[in-house]
Amino acid sequence: MTVIIERIFRLASGLIFTIILSKTLPVSIYGEYTYYLSIFSILSCVASFGLDDSIKRFYLSPEISNNYLTLAIIIKTTLSAILTIFCVFYISIVDNRSWLIFFPFFIFSGFSSFFLNLSLISNKLREVSLISLVYNILISLLKLFSLFNFGFEVFVYIQSLEWFLISIIFLKKFDVDFYNFNFSKNLLISLLKPSVPLFLSSLAIIGYYKIDQILITHFLGFESNAVYSLSSQFVISAGIIHGILINKSFKNIYSLKDDKLKLSALMRKYYSYSIIGVFFILLVVATVFPILFNYIWGEQYHLVPNLVLFGIVGLFFSGVGLLHTQKLIALELENYRMYRVFAGLICNIILNIIFIPILGIYGAILATVLSQLLSSVILNLFFKRTKDDFYEQIYSIFNFWRL
Template sequence: MEIIKKISKLKDSQGAMKYLKNTSWLLGEKILRMTVGLFIGIWVARYLGPEQFGLFSYAQSFVVLFSAFATLGLDGIVIRKLVKDESQRDKLLGTAFTLKLIGAFLVLALLVIAVFLQPSDLLANSLFFIIASATVFQSFNVIDFYFQSQVLSKYVVYSNVFSLLLSSIIKVTLIVNEAPLIAFAYVILFDSFVLASGFIYFYVLKRLSIRHWCFDKAVAKSLLKESWPLILSGLVVSMYMKIDQVMIKEMLGSVEVGQYSAAVRLSEAWYFIPMVISSSLFPAILNAKKISKELYYSRIQQLYDLMAWMAIAIAIPMTFLSDWLVHLLYGAQYNEAGGVLMIHIWSAVFVFLGVASGKWFVAEGLQIYSFYRTLAGAILNVGLNLVLIPQYGIYGAAIATLASQLVASYLFNVVNKKSRITFILQSKALLLPFRKIAFKY
C-alpha cells in the first residue's frame, strides 16, 4: 500500500513526472545506442580483426587525448546558466558555440604538432585527422544544452537515434562490401554531421533560430573563468581514460590494443547510464538547492545510492561471464579480452559515482577540486601503466585503470575538507545494505 501511495503521489507531481519522462527518453535512447552500437561495433571488430581494429581504436584514443579543447568543459555550466536565466539563451548558446568551434580547430592544430613530433604512418595520420574533424560539427551540441535545461531531451533523442541508425546501416554496407579501414573513420565524421543537422532541425522546429545567436565577450570571459578547471579536468580525464590504449600500442603493438579495446568496449558500454541519469536529474538537484540544504543533499544521496548499486549489479554477472561473453561476441581471435573484461568492469562502480559527484562539484562551484582529483587519478594511471604493462601486458593496463578510478572518483574526495562530504555520501552509498542511521547534513 505504501508503494502504491508513493507512485500515486509521484504521478500527481508534475515536476517529478517531467523529470521522469525526460530521463526515460534519454535512457531509452542510450539503451538503443548501447544495443545497436555494441552489436555493430562487435561486427566491425570481427571484420577488421585484432590488428586493424587495434589501429582504429588507437587512432580514436589518440584524438580523444586532445578532445577536451573542443568541449571546453562548458556542458554543465551552460545548462546551469540557462536554468537560472533563460532570457540569456541566445548570448549563451552563441558564445558557447563560438568557443567550441575555436576549440575544435585548436584540436586539429595540436594534432598537426603531435604528428610532427611523433611521426606515424600515412594510414594512422589519415585516421587521426578524419576522426578529429568530427569535433567541428560537435560545436552544435550547444543545442543539446538548451534542450537539457528545458527538460526536453526527446528532441536530442530523435537526433541521436536517426544518426545512429543511419551510421549503422552505412557500417553494415561497408562490411558487406569489404571496405578498407579508412572508410570507417569517415563514418565517424559523417555521423557528427548528421547529428548536428538533427539538432539544428529540432531547434528551428521549436521556432527558435541560430541566426539570433550572438557572441558576447563578457559572457565568454565568464564561461571560461568557470570552465578552465573543467578543461584541464577534461584533458586529464581523456588521458586516464584513453592513455592506456596509446601506451599499449607503443609498448606492445596494434594486436594487443585490439584485444584490450574489445574488452573495454564491453565494459564502457554501461557508462551511458550515470551520464544520462545525472544529466537529466541535474536541474532537479539545482532546484532543490534553492529550496533547502536538507532536500539538496537528500537528492544527492539518492543519486549516489542508485549509481553505486546499479554499477555493482552490472559488475557481478559480467565478472563470471566475461570469457564466455567475449568468445560468443568476438570469436576465438580475441582470446585475451575476457581476462581484461573481468578486471576492467569493476571500474564502473567508481565511474558511476564519479560522474554523479562531478555534477555536485559543478553545483557547488568547486570545479578546481574536480580537476585535482582527476589529475591524481591520471598520474597514478600513467605510472601504473608504465610498471604493469611490461610485466602483465594488457591485464596490467586493466588493473591500472581500476586503481586510478578508485582514487580519482572516490578516495581523493577525503583529502580536502570541502569535498569530504561527497566522500561520506559515496561511502554511505557503497554501504547501503548496512546503513541504519540517518546522516546529519
Template structure:
C-alpha cells in the same frame, strides 16, 4: 507506490515536460547501446584485433585533445540561454567561434604530431579525418539551444535516425568486404548527419545561423565560467584515453584492439549513472534547501543506489565474461576476457564518481573535483608506465581500476571539506546504510 507516482506526475505538468524530454535522450542512449552490442560488435569482429586496434588508437589519440574543441561550454551555454533568451544569437555565435578556435588548436597539435610520430600512413590519415570532424562538432551548440528550451527530442530524433543509417552502412561494408577506412567514413557520416539534422531543425523552427554574432565580451564571459570545466575535461580526456595510446606505443595495434574490445563492453553502461544522477539532482538540491538531515539522507541513498547498480552490472559480466567475448568477438579476441574481468570492477567507482560530482556541484566544490580527477590522472599515467611493460594489457586494466578508485573514492579523504563524501561512499561500498535501513532509496 505506482499509483502515487502516477498521481504525482498527473498533478505536475512541469515534471511531465522534463520527464518526456529525458525519455527522448534515454531512448537514443538505449538504441545506441543495442546497436553497439550488435552491429558495433560485428564490426569489431570483422576488423579483427589489428585493424580495430588502429581505429581505437586513432580515436583515443584524438580524444585526448577533444576537450579543447567543446571547451566545456555545453552546460554553460544552456544556463546562459535559459537566463537570457534575448541574447541567443550572441551566445550561440560566440560559443561557435570559441569552439572553432579550439578545433583549430587541435588540428595544429595533430598536424605537428603526425610529423613526429612513427605511425603508418593509414593511422595518420584516420587521425586527421577525426580531427577535422571537431570543426563540424562546433555546430552542436545548436543542441544546447534545444536543451535550453526542453526540446531535446530534436537532438535525439536526429541521433536516432543517424545511428540507424550508419548501422546499415556498416552492415553493407561488412558484407561487401570493405577496408577499415570505410568504417572511418561512417564515423564521419555520423557527425555530419547529426550536425545537418540540427541545422535543419534549427532553421525549421524559424531561426537562422546568419543571425549569429561573435562578441569578445561574451566569449570572455563564457570562458571565465567554463575554465574549470575545460581543465576537468582535459584531465578526464587524458585519464580515459591515455591507456590505449600507451598500449600502442609499448605493444602495438593488435594489443590495443584486444584491450579496446573489452573496454567498450565495460564502458557501455556508463550512461546509466549519468542519466539517473541528472534526474535525481533536483531532489538533492531541494533537500539541501529544506534541511541538512534530509540532504545528507538523500545523498547517502544516492551513493547506495550507485553501488547496487554497479553490482548489478558487474556480477553477470564476471560470471559470463569468457562466454561473452567468445560469442561476441570470437577466438581472435580471447585476451579481452581477462581485461573485461578487471575493467568492469571499476564500474562501481565510476558510478560513485558520477554521484559524487553532483555533490561537488551542490556544495560549490568544483575546484576539489578537478584536483581529485587530477590525482586519478597522475596515478593512471604512472601505473600504465609501470604495469604495461610488466603485465601487458592486463596491466593497463589494473591501472584503470586503481586510478578510478583513487579519483572517485579515495581522493576526497585528503581534504577536510570533502572528507564527508568519502565516508558516505565507504558506507555505500560496504552496504552499511543499506543493511541498516533495509532499503536503497
C-alpha cells in the same frame, strides 16, 4: 520511452560496430584503428573545452541562454577546426594513407554529444532524442552498407563526418540565434571560468581509458591494444548506461543546492542507487558475458572477459565520482573536481608506466581502478569543502543496502 530507446540504440550500435570491426579486421589493424581513435577522442575532448557541462548552468536562465549557447558553439567550432587542420597537415606528412588523413574530422563529433547533453535539462529532451534515434538508425545502416560493400576506408570517412548533418539539425531545434549574439569580455570570462576546470577534469577522465591505450601500444604493440580497447569498449558501454541515469540527477541536485541537509540526504540516496546499479551490471558481466563473448570471438580475444570484469569494478568509484560532479557543478565548485581528477590522471599514468611492463594488459586495468578510487573518493578527504562529501560517499558505499 523515446529517450531510453535512443540511448539503448546508440549503445547497441556502438557495440555492434565494435564486434564487426574486431571480427573482420586483422588484429593489428583493429589495434591501430582504436589507437588513432583514442588520440582523436582526446582531441575532441580538448575542442569541447568543458562547455558540455558548464553550459548547463547558463541554459537554465532563458534571458541569457542564447548568448552563452552561441558563444559556446563558436569556441567549440574554432578549436575543432584548428585541431583538425593541424592533424590533417601532420598526418599527410608522416603517413599519407587516405583513411588516416580523413580521420581527424572525428574531432568535430563532440557537437552531437554537446546538444544531447544539453537536452537532458531542457524541454526538448523527447524531440531531440527522437531526431537522434532516427538519424543514428539511418547513419548506422549507411555505415554497415559502406563497410561491407566499399571497405574499411569508406566506413572511416562516414564515421568521421556523421556529426555534420545532425549538428545542423540540432542548431535549428535549439533556436541558436547567431544574428542576435552580443559578445562581451565579461560574457567570455563568465563562460570560461567554470569551463576551464571542467575541461581539465573531463580531459583527465577520458585519459583514464584513452591514454591507457596509447601506453599499451607503446609498450606492447597494436595487437595488445586491440585486446585492451575491445575490453574498454564494453566497460565504457556499461559506464554509459550507468551515466545516463546519473546525468538526469542534475535537476534535482540543483534544486536543493541551498538546503544542505536535504542535499546531503539526496546524495546519499543517489550514491546508494549508483552502487546497486553497478552490482547488477557486475552480475550480468560475470554470468552471461563470458558465454556470449566466447561464442562470438573464440580464443582470439580470450583475455577480454576477465579484463571487462575487472574494469567494471572501477564503475563503483567512477559512478560515485560522477554523481559528486553533478553536485560540484550545482554548487559552482568545479575547481575541486579539476584538482582531484587531474591528480587521478597523473596517478593513472604513473601506475600504467609501472604496471604495464610487469603485468601486461592487466596492469592497465589495475592502474585505472586504483586511480578512479583515488580521484572519485579518497581525494575528497583532503579538501575542506569536500570532506563532508567523502563521508557521504563512504557511508553510502558501506550502507547502500539500507536504501
